Amino acid sequence: MHVAAISVDSVEINHGHAQKMAFTYPLLSDSDASVIRRYDVLHRGAGPKNADIARPAEFYVDGSGTVQWVNLTDNIAVRARPEQALSAIGAAKGGRRD
Amino acid sequence: MGLARGFGKIDMKRKWNWPIWIGFIIVLGGLFTYEFFAQFPFTRDFPWVNLFLFGIGVTLLLVGLFRAFGRPQVYRGKVFGSLFATISLFLFAFFAYEIFYVLRQVPLSAQAPRVGEKAPEFSLPDQNGKLVALADLLSPNGAVLIFYRGHW
Numbered sequence: 001m002h003v004a005a006i007s008v009d010s011v012e013i014n015h016g017h018a019q020k021m022a023f024t025y026p027l028l029s030d031s032d033a034s035v036i037r038r039y040d041v042l043h044r045g046a047g048p049k050n051a052d053i054a055r056p057a058e059f060y061v062d063g064s065g066t067v068q069w070v071n072l073t074d075n076i077a078v079r080a081r082p083e084q085a086l087s088a089i090g091a092a093k094g095g096r097r098d
Numbered sequence: 099m100g101l102a103r104g105f106g107k108i109d110m111k112r113k114w115n116w117p118i119w120i121g122f123i124i125v126l127g128g129l130f131t132y133e134f135f136a137q138f139p140f141t142r143d144f145p146w147v148n149l150f151l152f153g154i155g156v157t158l159l160l161v162g163l164f165r166a167f168g169r170p171q172v173y174r175g176k177v178f179g180s181l182f183a184t185i186s187l188f189l190f191a192f193f194a195y196e197i198f199y200v201l202r203q204v205p206l207s208a209q210a211p212r213v214g215e216k217a218p219e220f221s222l223p224d225q226n227g228k229l230v231a232l233a234d235l236l237s238p239n240g241a242v243l244i245f246y247r248g249h250w
Contacts, residue, residue, distance in 0.1 A: 026224035040209035
């Protein structure tokens, strides 16, 4: 099973974080939030300098491209960082990965 | 000044009333350390450390105010104590508003793809600049897409 994390962060920022945290999954840069909008997970003005960013959300999409699981967190104070969402998803699926 | 002999100095220097100053500094600490404690899961989900600091700071301010108003001949602080206490109440109100209301304003995301629907296509650059499409991620066992706020 693949994992990809998506935010408005730039490729440069993602590169730095991937190195620092030794991520092995792709951090995708959606700098104009077009994909974020397509998935309706936009949070207007919630970023630095009132930038539009994503609200925390996870989707599991199966091999045929069909959504099988959606998680929309209801409190932004619980900042969904990719590594935490992964452990939650892993626990929910009984630890199956790849 | 200078009453009949036999009395010592009446007009002693009044004490600075440290609980007012320390209490106010701790209140400021409670507010300004929010970003710091928000980095750790244990203190992020509910900012109990910051609320605790507010509690201690306000308690000290109240101790100082009781001393200043109760024994004004010994303790300073009626004016600056009242000022700091008022400011602290406003800071706490602002903090509570942010934490308990503003942060809970999450967008509805009513149009987000639901279970059973097709996931919208995309093609985005990864951290090495390489374009990754949804189709690239789907085989063999599908993919988890994690949308996050960003590391700012």
